[in-house]
Every structure is written in structure tokens, then in C-alpha cells.
Amino acid sequence: MTDVQAFYGRWARLYDAVASLPFVGSWRARAVESLALSPGETIVEMGCGTGANVPHLRERVSPGGTVLGIDLTREMVDQARHHPDRAGDGVHYVQGDAARPPVTDADAVLATFVAGLFPDPEPVVDRWCDTVGPGGRVALLNFQRSEAAAAAPLNVAFEGFVRLSSPGSRLARDSQATAFERRVRAARERLAERTVDRRYETLAGGYLGLLSGRVA
Ligand SMILES: C[S@@+](CC[C@H](N)C(=O)[O-])C[C@H]1O[C@@H](n2cnc3c(N)ncnc32)[C@H](O)[C@@H]1O
Known part of the structure; x- marks a missing residue:
């Protein structure tokens, strides 16, 4: 069993x-919208x-579409x-x-x-892009430290949040947040390299970044 499985296995209900x-739910709806899904798609x-994203996804690909959660x-x-x-038909x-x-x-990937x-993260994002192929859409939604000036105190809370919500928390609070952000940045950079018609937006006062694009 991996650290991820042990951590999320223990805290699944919470x-x-x-x-x-x-x-x-409003952030999830926005992430799903960014994929411009159509009925019948996968x-x-x-x-x-x-x-938690599945009701939003199913609504967009119904009727006749498929939602696969991994x-x-x-x-x-x-x-x-x-x-x-x-759960139910098509899920x-x-x-x-x-x-x-x-x-x-698949037609689109959401993470x-x-x-x-x-x-x-780079080879992982590559595989996601390869899964949808040229023209397919991929969207990544992630927490981040906000760049808004008023956000400095809350950024400390962000560091604590990352530490609490990350499996295998052996690093110091700040190092954990830095490692987390480095991975998110690497994933976004690779998605940017692989896609066209990209759109990046922030949500929740800058604490969330949503990057979506169409694979070239
Ligand atoms: C923070 S939760 C996010 C869950 C969901 N995407 C959401 O928006 O609520 C992270 C999830 O990623 C899963 N996960 C982590 N590494 C994974 C991997 N290599 N393959 C599949 N799932 C993974 C964990 O089991 C956990 O359910």
C-alpha cells in the first residue's frame, strides 16, 4: 500500500x-465547464x-456519454x-x-x-494528453498560494493545509508547500507545452488555478 492509499483510505469519509x-461545487462546475464537453463524449x-465532479461531468456528456473515474x-x-x-448509467x-x-x-481528461x-508530473501529463490525442481537452485545477497582497496571512494557512492534506508529511510545512507548488507548476508547464487554445484563470481569491487546453 502506498502513502497515498493509506492517507486517503483513512480519511475518505471526511x-x-x-x-x-x-x-x-462552484469550483468544480467551472473546471468542468472549461472542458467544453458535449453529449455523447467520453x-x-x-x-x-x-x-464529487461526476454529477457535473455526467450532466455535460448526457445523453449517451461516458464518465470514467480512476x-x-x-x-x-x-x-x-x-x-x-x-453512479448509474454511463458512469x-x-x-x-x-x-x-x-x-x-477519450475526448477529455479532468484532474x-x-x-x-x-x-x-511531466510524464503523467504527457500520458493524459496522449489519452485524448490531438483535439482532445485536458483541464487541471489546483490549490496554490495567492499572489494577492492581502493574502499573506492566509498563505500560512495554505502551507498548513498542504501539510495536513498531503500523504507522507515528513517535510517541514514550508518545504511541503514548496514541493507541492513545484509539482503543480511542472504539470501546468507540461500541459501548456502540449496544448493550444489554452485558458488560465484563478478562482477563490487566487487560491485556485485552473488551466485548460486542447491537445495540439
Ligand atoms: C485531493 S484528492 C482529489 C479527489 C478529487 N479529484 C476531488 O476533486 O475531490 C486526491 C485523490 O487523488 C488520488 N490519487 C493520488 N495519486 C493517484 C494516482 N497515482 N492514481 C490515481 N489516483 C491517485 C487519491 O487517492 C485521492 O483520491
């Missing part, structure tokens, strides 16, 4: 309660967790499967490694709050 809060969510942690996938509005979950996704063809968990 994670789901936080992940399902209404204000988080969307793969990498690191889908407890499936997550490493069985307890997270179990939470998703047992939610009445996150599938696989317990698997999003770094090597067990799928070769929310996941990119910072990969020690080596």
Missing part, C-alpha cells in the same frame, strides 16, 4: 464531506476521489460508487494508477486537486 461542500477523471484508493472509489448521484470507476491510466481513448501528488 474528505468526501469537505469535497462536497457547496462552494467547492471524459476520464484522473484521481477522481469520491466522485483513483488509486479503494476507499475513495467506494465512496463514489455508493453515492446515488455519482464507471476503476481503482488504478492515473500515472499509467488503463484507458487509451482536480491531484497534480501536486505526483513526484514526477
Whole structure:
């Protein structure tokens, strides 16, 4: 069992309660909107967790579309499967490694709050882009320290948040946040290299960054 599985396995229920809060839902809706999904398409969510994005995704690809959620942690996938509005026709979950996704063809890929968990994000983003192929869309939503001047005190809270919500928290608070941000930056840079028609926007007062694009 990996650190990720041990951590998210232990906290799956609590994670789901936080992940399902209404204000988080508005961020999720925006991330899904950025993919410009159409009915009948196939969307793969990498690191889908407890499936909180799935109702938004299913609404966009219905009728006839497919939502496939992939997550490493069985307890997270179990939470998703047992939610009445996150399961059913056209929705599938696989317990698997999003770094090597067990799928070769999709119209779009979504990864929310996941990119910072990969020690080596560039090849992972490459595989996601290869999964959708030219013309396919990929979107990454992640927390970050805000650059707004008034945000300095809250950035300390961000560092604590990253430490609490990251598996294998052996580094100091600031180093953990720095490592997390380096990974997110690397994932975004690779997505930027691989895509056209990109759009970057911040949400939640700058504490969230959403990058989406179409694979070249
Ligand atoms: C912070 S949660 C985000 C969950 C979901 N995307 C959301 O927005 O609520 C991170 C999730 O990524 C999953 N995860 C981490 N590394 C993974 C990997 N290599 N493959 C698949 N899932 C992974 C964890 O199990 C966890 O469910």
C-alpha cells in the first residue's frame, strides 16, 4: 500500500464531506465547464476521489456519454460508487494508477486537486494528453498560494493545509508547500507545452488555478 492509499483510505469519509461542500461545487462546475464537453463524449477523471465532479461531468456528456473515474484508493472509489448521484448509467470507476491510466481513448481528461501528488508530473501529463490525442481537452485545477497582497496571512494557512492534506508529511510545512507548488507548476508547464487554445484563470481569491487546453 502506498502513502497515498493509506492517507486517503483513512480519511475518505471526511474528505468526501469537505469535497462536497457547496462552494467547492462552484469550483468544480467551472473546471468542468472549461472542458467544453458535449453529449455523447467520453471524459476520464484522473484521481477522481469520491466522485464529487461526476454529477457535473455526467450532466455535460448526457445523453449517451461516458464518465470514467480512476483513483488509486479503494476507499475513495467506494465512496463514489455508493453515492446515488455519482453512479448509474454511463458512469464507471476503476481503482488504478492515473500515472499509467488503463484507458487509451477519450475526448477529455479532468484532474482536480491531484497534480501536486505526483513526484514526477511531466510524464503523467504527457500520458493524459496522449489519452485524448490531438483535439482532445485536458483541464487541471489546483490549490496554490495567492499572489494577492492581502493574502499573506492566509498563505500560512495554505502551507498548513498542504501539510495536513498531503500523504507522507515528513517535510517541514514550508518545504511541503514548496514541493507541492513545484509539482503543480511542472504539470501546468507540461500541459501548456502540449496544448493550444489554452485558458488560465484563478478562482477563490487566487487560491485556485485552473488551466485548460486542447491537445495540439
Ligand atoms: C485531493 S484528492 C482529489 C479527489 C478529487 N479529484 C476531488 O476533486 O475531490 C486526491 C485523490 O487523488 C488520488 N490519487 C493520488 N495519486 C493517484 C494516482 N497515482 N492514481 C490515481 N489516483 C491517485 C487519491 O487517492 C485521492 O483520491
